[in-house]
Amino acid sequence: MSESSVHQNEAGATQSLNARTPERLSALLRVRGLKTHFFTDEGVVPAVDGVDLEIAPHCTLGLVGESGCGKSVTGLSLMRLVAPPGRIVAGEVRLGGKDLLKLPEAEMRRSRGEDVAMIFQEPMTSLDPLYPVRDPLGEALRVHRNMGRREARTRAIELLRSVGIPDAEKRVDSYPHELSGGMRQRVMIAVALSCEPSLLIADEPTTALDVTVQAQILDLMRQLQKETGTAILLITHNLGVVAETCDDVAVMYAGKIVETAPMRAIFHNPRHPYTQGLLRAVPRLDHPPKQPLPTIPGTVPHPLHLPSGCHFRTRCPWAVEKCALEEPPLMPVTGPEPGHAAACWVMPSFDVPLPAAGGQAGTRQ
Amino acid sequence: MSERGRELIQVRGLVKHFPLRGGFWGRTRGVVRAVDDVSFSVRVGETLGLVGESGSGKSTTGRLLLRLLEPTAGEVLFEGRNVCGLSGEELRAIRREMQIVFQDPYGSLNPRMTVGRILLEGLEPRAIPSRSEREEEVRRLLELVGLRASHRDRYPHEFSGGQRQRIGIARALAVNPRFLIADEPVSALDVSIQAQVLNLLLELQRRLGLTVLFIAHDLAVVRHMSDRIAVMYRGKIVELADSQAIYDEPLHPYTRTLLAAIPIPDPDRRMGELARSKENEAGGVGDAANGCVFRDRCPLAADDCADAPPLREVTPGHWAACHYAETPASVCETTPSPGAALGSPAE
Numbered sequence: 001m002s003e004s005s006v007h008q009n010e011a012g013a014t015q016s017l018n019a020r021t022p023e024r025l026s027a028l029l030r031v032r033g034l035k036t037h038f039f040t041d042e043g044v045v046p047a048v049d050g051v052d053l054e055i056a057p058h059c060t061l062g063l064v065g066e067s068g069c070g071k072s073v074t075g076l077s078l079m080r081l082v083a084p085p086g087r088i089v090a091g092e093v094r095l096g097g098k099d100l101l102k103l104p105e106a107e108m109r110r111s112r113g114e115d116v117a118m119i120f121q122e123p124m125t126s127l128d129p130l131y132p133v134r135d136p137l138g139e140a141l142r143v144h145r146n147m148g149r150r151e152a153r154t155r156a157i158e159l160l161r162s163v164g165i166p167d168a169e170k171r172v173d174s175y176p177h178e179l180s181g182g183m184r185q186r187v188m189i190a191v192a193l194s195c196e197p198s199l200l201i202a203d204e205p206t207t208a209l210d211v212t213v214q215a216q217i218l219d220l221m222r223q224l225q226k227e228t229g230t231a232i233l234l235i236t237h238n239l240g241v242v243a244e245t246c247d248d249v250a251v252m253y254a255g256k257i258v259e260t261a262p263m264r265a266i267f268h269n270p271r272h273p274y275t276q277g278l279l280r281a282v283p284r285l286d287h288p289p290k291q292p293l294p295t296i297p298g299t300v301p302h303p304l305h306l307p308s309g310c311h312f313r314t315r316c317p318w319a320v321e322k323c324a325l326e327e328p329p330l331m332p333v334t335g336p337e338p339g340h341a342a343a344c345w346v347m348p349s350f351d352v353p354l355p356a357a358g359g360q361a362g363t364r365q
Numbered sequence: 366m367s368e369r370g371r372e373l374i375q376v377r378g379l380v381k382h383f384p385l386r387g388g389f390w391g392r393t394r395g396v397v398r399a400v401d402d403v404s405f406s407v408r409v410g411e412t413l414g415l416v417g418e419s420g421s422g423k424s425t426t427g428r429l430l431l432r433l434l435e436p437t438a439g440e441v442l443f444e445g446r447n448v449c450g451l452s453g454e455e456l457r458a459i460r461r462e463m464q465i466v467f468q469d470p471y472g473s474l475n476p477r478m479t480v481g482r483i484l485l486e487g488l489e490p491r492a493i494p495s496r497s498e499r500e501e502e503v504r505r506l507l508e509l510v511g512l513r514a515s516h517r518d519r520y521p522h523e524f525s526g527g528q529r530q531r532i533g534i535a536r537a538l539a540v541n542p543r544f545l546i547a548d549e550p551v552s553a554l555d556v557s558i559q560a561q562v563l564n565l566l567l568e569l570q571r572r573l574g575l576t577v578l579f580i581a582h583d584l585a586v587v588r589h590m591s592d593r594i595a596v597m598y599r600g601k602i603v604e605l606a607d608s609q610a611i612y613d614e615p616l617h618p619y620t621r622t623l624l625a626a627i628p629i630p631d632p633d634r635r636m637g638e639l640a641r642s643k644e645n646e647a648g649g650v651g652d653a654a655n656g657c658v659f660r661d662r663c664p665l666a667a668d669d670c671a672d673a674p675p676l677r678e679v680t681p682g683h684w685a686a687c688h689y690a691e692t693p694a695s696v697c698e699t700t701p702s703p704g705a706a707l708g709s710p711a712e
Contacts, residue, residue: 283560
């Protein structure tokens, strides 16, 4: 950290979260071999196909990928909220002492909210328009905390205040449509955190918001995490948001984690060609305008017709013969940062220019 | 390209008010000033970026230019001719020169038509007499946007989002327009596909000499595509400059706020402080807007901001609507100064 960047973040919250603690805390969440498949008429779609994740308390793991990669289904699987024809077919989700996948449904229902809570992209669809915001807040407190009506209301007001809603005493009686998008997302965060879960799953929590509001919500999540120590699984497609909020990153492609690393390593030393392609393809404010962007050619393969071996090989500029024959497992990347792994037989260095076919081919399909 | 620098589009004092209805009989309670006295021009062959958050009036401005909406006041000149005064054949003729690509390729393509028919329909205004020439033209359009001729017999649902956007672009180009409005053309697309479509638009502009109005909420995307950028906030243009200058030396406090709020995919560069310092959200769009539109969120706001600041040329080619545009950025504690942030990797 240079002096200047420390000054920029006088609040300190930013730094302390991203500055990595010397010895890693033992994981709060440990996911092993999670498989969630969708049994459709056309065939079995392996939406999540053997995913391992780990998050320590106080930490944020960014789960990154494009539409259809399985990142949202992973989040829903942890909550056991996958709807048919989807089904969790294998794996282990250890949170604290218990394996969530083994809990009887009644216990799982208690766990949702108390141990793990989730917020979604569109707060308008998660809040019932017919009820004022005191209801979802109060409901959680009355069910999980056995609070009486009056006590729940008082606590609801406190919660609204803690997520930065002005005039909380009045706002607690507002209906969702009376609140702006940013305020609604604040309410959802308040609901999610009402029973102090140890894990918060945030699925694209700021994607529907304007950038200035997004900055406020990300800041709020950071601040609350600092206060409560909640671990966060942040599902997003936005690499800027990742750089801003995450301690670790897992990149998903076609149902699998293809690279996982501490946040800085993902940006400075990405070793999977897909991660590299994503980083290169984003238009950046600090790059010269009107230049062609390096693209990832083609599109995501159809989930029923995944290529053999590595699922990314058909779009990969580095693909070699072995990539078609054998699927690469996540293998450790040697480097300054421990905990870095990539599922690639080639693991090209990010500094090496793309082989000839890669760069320009993407403009044509 | 001797005509470079000439203005193809001139917009003068454009206003669009939408009535705000409510109450028992749905009486008009007031107006939303969606676009409020907007003036700019687009030069031949350039891309002008129009950036702003939701409700800023950027999409309404695009629709007013094509007269998909009727302006409340003001004029739009295409090569000196007022688009707003035209009707009938003249309006149809000018619409052949101006086309639009929308955000949602799903919503803008008829699902019951094959791609070939969609493009043939787009060709109709050109009244190409021979069938084989029309078919040849469809093939040329598909190829132009990077699709295969064999795609012509397929339906929109058989394509991915990025391919559908290519079809939307092909249809817009069917009439050989000189001016293209791209309204959030990539916001519904994934990063890797977004890059493909942006490259296509850049390439087409170069090959066809198109003049483009590029509308989007993502400042990084807009800057990547544009020669100049106009920043809109609550119906007004608050800043207009070279796209490099907007980023290097933003003059309007709103532009600085916007820049500071954008998360950059680089752990060594963080969002500026202002992004989180001000608890506020754009609201009260229906209010009678007296004074500066950004006043209630502005760190520099003072008494004289009750008088609306006009958009003025602060430095050559760099316009801003702020009484305090000359105040250095450091005073507002906004974006990290670009030099320092760019130059110093933190470790």
